[in-house]
Amino acid sequence: MKTLFKKESPQNHTIIKKAFLLFCFSVSLFATAQDQYIAGMKKAMALWDEDKITEAANLFERIAMAEEDNWIPYYFVAQVNTVSSFGLKDEAVLTQRLEKAKEFVDIAKRLSPDNAEILVLEAMINTAWITYDGATYGMTLSGKNTQLYNKAMALAPDNPRVVFSKANWDMGTARFFGKDPAPYCKDVEKALELFATFESDIPFYPNWGADRAKQVLEECKS
Amino acid sequence: MKNQIVLLAALMIPWFSSAQTQVNGIVTDKSGNPISGANVYLEGTYDGASTVADGSFYFETSESGTNTLVISVLGYEPHYEMGEIGYFKNLNIVLVEAINQLTGVTLSAGTFEAGDNSKVSVLKPLDIVTTAGVAGDFVAALQTLPGTTTVNEDGRLFVRGGAAGETQVFIDGLRVFQPFNATANNVPTRGRFSPFLFKGITFSTGGYSAEYGQALSSVLLLNTTDVPDQEKTDISAMSVGGGLGHTEIWGDASLSFNTQYINLSPYETLIPSTQGMRWNSPFESIAGEAIFRLRGDKSIFKLYTGFNYANFDIEQEDINFEDFVRFRLRNNNLYYNSTYKHFFDNDWTLNVGGSISWDTNDIGLLENTIATTETASHVKLKVKKTFNRRFTVNVGTEVFNVDYEETFTAPDGFTFDNNFDDLLWAGFMEGDIFFSNDFALKLGGRVEHTSVLEEFTFSPRLSLAYKSGKDSQFSLAYGDFYQNPLTEVLKFDQRLGLEKTTHYILNYQYLKNGKTFRVEGYYKDYDHLIKFDTELPQFDSQYTNEGFGYAAGLDVFWRDNKSVRDLDYWISYSYLDTERDFQNFSTAATPNFAPRHSFSLVTKYWVEKLKSQIGFTYNYASGRPYENPNTPGFLNERTKAFHNLSINWAYLIDQQKILYFSVNNVLGINNISGYQYANTPNADGIFDRRTITPPADSFFFVGFFWTISDDKKSNQLDNL
Numbered sequence: 010m011k012t013l014f015k016k017e018s019p020q021n022h023t024i025i026k027k028a029f030l031l032f033c034f035s036v037s038l039f040a041t042a043q044d045q046y047i048a049g050m051k052k053a054m055a056l057w058d059e060d061k062i063t064e065a066a067n068l069f070e071r072i073a074m075a076e077e078d079n080w081i082p083y084y085f086v087a088q089v090n091t092v093s094s095f096g097l098k099d100e101a102v103l104t105q106r107l108e109k110a111k112e113f114v115d116i117a118k119r120l121s122p123d124n125a126e127i128l129v130l131e132a133m134i135n136t137a138w139i140t141y142d143g144a145t146y147g148m149t150l151s152g153k154n155t156q157l158y159n160k161a162m163a164l165a166p167d168n169p170r171v172v173f174s175k176a177n178w179d180m181g182t183a184r185f186f187g188k189d190p191a192p193y194c195k196d197v198e199k200a201l202e203l204f205a206t207f208e209s210d211i212p213f214y215p216n217w218g219a220d221r222a223k224q225v226l227e228e229c230k231s
Numbered sequence: 232m233k234n235q236i237v238l239l240a241a242l243m244i245p246w247f248s249s250a251q252t253q254v255n256g257i258v259t260d261k262s263g264n265p266i267s268g269a270n271v272y273l274e275g276t277y278d279g280a281s282t283v284a285d286g287s288f289y290f291e292t293s294e295s296g297t298n299t300l301v302i303s304v305l306g307y308e309p310h311y312e313m314g315e316i317g318y319f320k321n322l323n324i325v326l327v328e329a330i331n332q333l334t335g336v337t338l339s340a341g342t343f344e345a346g347d348n349s350k351v352s353v354l355k356p357l358d359i360v361t362t363a364g365v366a367g368d369f370v371a372a373l374q375t376l377p378g379t380t381t382v383n384e385d386g387r388l389f390v391r392g393g394a395a396g397e398t399q400v401f402i403d404g405l406r407v408f409q410p411f412n413a414t415a416n417n418v419p420t421r422g423r424f425s426p427f428l429f430k431g432i433t434f435s436t437g438g439y440s441a442e443y444g445q446a447l448s449s450v451l452l453l454n455t456t457d458v459p460d461q462e463k464t465d466i467s468a469m470s471v472g473g474g475l476g477h478t479e480i481w482g483d484a485s486l487s488f489n490t491q492y493i494n495l496s497p498y499e500t501l502i503p504s505t506q507g508m509r510w511n512s513p514f515e516s517i518a519g520e521a522i523f524r525l526r527g528d529k530s531i532f533k534l535y536t537g538f539n540y541a542n543f544d545i546e547q548e549d550i551n552f553e554d555f556v557r558f559r560l561r562n563n564n565l566y567y568n569s570t571y572k573h574f575f576d577n578d579w580t581l582n583v584g585g586s587i588s589w590d591t592n593d594i595g596l597l598e599n600t601i602a603t604t605e606t607a608s609h610v611k612l613k614v615k616k617t618f619n620r621r622f623t624v625n626v627g628t629e630v631f632n633v634d635y636e637e638t639f640t641a642p643d644g645f646t647f648d649n650n651f652d653d654l655l656w657a658g659f660m661e662g663d664i665f666f667s668n669d670f671a672l673k674l675g676g677r678v679e680h681t682s683v684l685e686e687f688t689f690s691p692r693l694s695l696a697y698k699s700g701k702d703s704q705f706s707l708a709y710g711d712f713y714q715n716p717l718t719e720v721l722k723f724d725q726r727l728g729l730e731k732t733t734h735y736i737l738n739y740q741y742l743k744n745g746k747t748f749r750v751e752g753y754y755k756d757y758d759h760l761i762k763f764d765t766e767l768p769q770f771d772s773q774y775t776n777e778g779f780g781y782a783a784g785l786d787v788f789w790r791d792n793k794s795v796r797d798l799d800y801w802i803s804y805s806y807l808d809t810e811r812d813f814q815n816f817s818t819a820a821t822p823n824f825a826p827r828h829s830f831s832l833v834t835k836y837w838v839e840k841l842k843s844q845i846g847f848t849y850n851y852a853s854g855r856p857y858e859n860p861n862t863p864g865f866l867n868e869r870t871k872a873f874h875n876l877s878i879n880w881a882y883l884i885d886q887q888k889i890l891y892f893s894v895n896n897v898l899g900i901n902n903i904s905g906y907q908y909a910n911t912p913n914a915d916g917i918f919d920r921r922t923i924t925p926p927a928d929s930f931f932f933v934g935f936f937w938t939i940s941d942d943k944k945s946n947q948l949d950n951l
Contacts, residue, residue, distance in 0.1 A: 067270035152460030
């Protein structure tokens with residue numbers, strides 16, 4: 010480098026041009042990577058919308074593996090696997106999906122520690138287990154869920170998914186013990202207000218929950 | 232400038248001249264069946280596709296040069312192909328099934344597990360303690376499983392024709408030297424440990440791993456919780472005492488403790504036990520347990536400690552004495568257990584741990600006193616390595632030390648000392664090999680050397696499992712098991728050899744949708760059992776290793792918690808054919824603790840409207856042998872059959888308060904454990920006898936349990 014700067018133009022001039030070209034190129038490369046990410050994520054979302062669960066999960070996984078340090082695609086691999094496991098009767102398939110979901114949630118947590126969205130998703134995996142077999146998993150996992158929701162609440166008290174998921178969980182528990190779930194309706198209402206204003210500048214930031222919250226609030230009123 | 236354009240063009244080539252390369256092929260399993268839904272992609276890129284119904288995949292890529300093609304799908308080991316992009320055409324990829332611990336074959340012969348893992352557990356922790364008739368003693372819950380026999384007046388575990396001393400208990404892999412409360416004859420004991428602090432219980436009725444030894448029949452493995460879920464306080468008030476427990480969490484560290492005070496005086500005042508005994512001072516005990524845990528990034532440290540003080544004074548009927556015979560006992564037991572587990576990279580795990588116990592008894596029998604002190608310790612080091620989830624090796628070494636001292640003092644001042652000091656070394660090695668999800672093998676061996684007997688032993692262990700269908704499997708187990716003679720004998724004679732059994736087990740298991748069916752046949756060959764020539768082991772008895780015996784039987788278990796809504800039940804049946812010549816037997820015979828047929832039915836029903844769980848347990852055992860000196864033959868008479876129906880009712884007052892009520896033997900059936908005959912015949916030449924019955928036919932229990940926790944949801948249902 011020392012020798013480079015000692016030299017006079019036109020050599021110097023050439024170097025600046027070279028650097029400029031390289032800069033342009035790397036920007037274009039970056040832009041291409043970003044475009045590719047957005048295109049890939051959009052395609053995966055579309056596949057998921059079309060109910061092509063496996064294809065969607067596989068594409069999210071390919072993106073996750075290629076991106077490596079972005080928690081978003083890992084989050085979606087976990088979410089697709091979790092959501093699609095609800096209602097499954099085959100324990101082998103259910104276990105595979107939920108273990109996969111847990112694996113990807115764990116990676117997401119490493120990439121983005123103290124992220125309330127990921128904690129809510131982790132609680133959702135536990136809920137899938139409890140829904141499948143309450144007698145086996147209820148005792149051990151419900152305590153964990155309560156802790157996860159409490160931690161998420163402490164991290165992001167104004168995140169609508171956190172507020173809604175916690176309220177929904179509390180209502181379920183109240184119902185299980187034959188209690189009135191009504192006291193938690195106001196939390197659902199609060200969540201809906203938060204849904205209306207919540208924004209994130211991170212592309213593909215999780216945005217689910219508002220519809221379900223409306224549904225739960227309807228049930229509250231009826 | 233020209234140069235720059237060339238450079239730019241060169242850099243842009245991969246982007247512009249993206250000669251798309253096709254990648255295609257087919258993915259199948261070992262038998263050639265297509266695998267759909269597999270994710271096939273070039274590592275580090277977005278380029279890839281999912282396989283379709285016929286297992287084929289196709290995609291185009293602009294990558295060039297050497298790449299790695301990854302094929303991954305749930306349930307199979309990931310597959311990697313490395314090579315030039317052009318090479319990835321018409322590929323035939325055969326995936327190998329991943330070993331699945333949940334749906335794959337399990338090495339389960341002889342083993343009952345109660346834990347969080349639903350596949351291998353026959354019982355869940357909750358079940359263990361919500362069983363009617365158990366009254367918080369998890370050992371009593373295990374007695375509803377097949378392979379155990381009901382020996383009502385003892386309370387310990389009698390497994391497959393084995394005596395109670397043939398079962399050993401371990402906490403986190405370390406021996407518990409005195410797992411049961413000290414008690415008097417014919418007064419059943421209880422396990423010292425509350426189920427509160429354990430996440431999993433493994434009860435092996437035979438053919439167990441080479442990691443464990445010094446148990447002829449059975450091992451009971453208790454594992455403490457790694458990380459508690461939340462901070463909470465448990466308060467209990469019971470008709471027989473009270474308890475307090477608390478869990479505190481500080482980041483990665485946590486402490487749980489549990490204390491209990493039991494005093495039978497108020498109960499005995501209200502409903503006295505009158506059958507063949509009277510209390511001078513009813514059973515009183517103070518027990519405390521604490522566990523500290525520290526979790527690191529790759530390690531777990533645990534320190535467990537338990538303290539137990541028990542005291543009682545009882546007078547019992549005895550056919551050979553005019554008056555009742557007085558028996559006083561004061562027991563102190565202190566136990567420490569510490570383990571450290573470290574997870575290294577490359578699937579190596581290191582386990583080190585040690586346990587130590589001090590146990591003292593002050594016994595008063597008639598006018599004599601006996602003071603005993605036992606100091607025992609266990610140190611263990613174990614290394615485990617897992618290769619590719621298919622092959623696991625366990626290697627370890629351990630040392631046990633038992634130092635026993637006893638002083639007998641007669642009223643005239645005569646004293647007599649008995650003691651022994653044993654150092655037992657053992658080494659073990661075992662491999663678990665999963666050939667596929669359908670076939671697995673466990674092969675191991677154990678070497679032991681005991682200083683007191685100066686003897687070396689080698690015990691081979693083998694277990695095989697074959698999955699015969701989607702929901703069923705067959706297992707086979709074989710092993711040799713050695714055990715030192717019990718303290719009662721060893722304290723008088725240290726020139727004896729080890730007792731030995733060989734187990735042969737064949738097991739069939741069917742699991743589907745909350746239904747479990749197991750049937751297990753076994754044969755046990757006993758050899759070198761201790762014999763002596765007096766009524767009870769004494770300092771002047773002649774001891775030999777010439778005893779022998781066998782036990783053969785069939786254990787059947789059925790559980791169903793899905794067919795009827797809110798109803799959970801299990802049925803156990805054990806058939807036992809056993810004879811042995813040991814202790815003071817004159818010939819081989821079926822011992823008193825071995826009824827031929829045992830049956831249990833446990834039911835639990837959740838009544839939503841009452842917010843209550845109502846359960847009942849029925850136990851049956853066919854008549855037990857007893858020796859009648861008035862008739863020819865040895866141990867050839869049978870008592871009447873044993874019946875016990877117990878009920879319990881747990882009512883959730885609210886989410887954190889439970890009212891619990893239970894009655895043991897609600898029908899008040901007079902059960903008979905056996906008979907005691909006089910040492911000498913009466914004037915007519917007949918030996919008189921006395922019926923041995925439980926101190927009381929029925930037992931009532933009322934308790935109130937209150938949990939205070941952050942989530943306001945936990946309760947002590949699992950402690951009942």
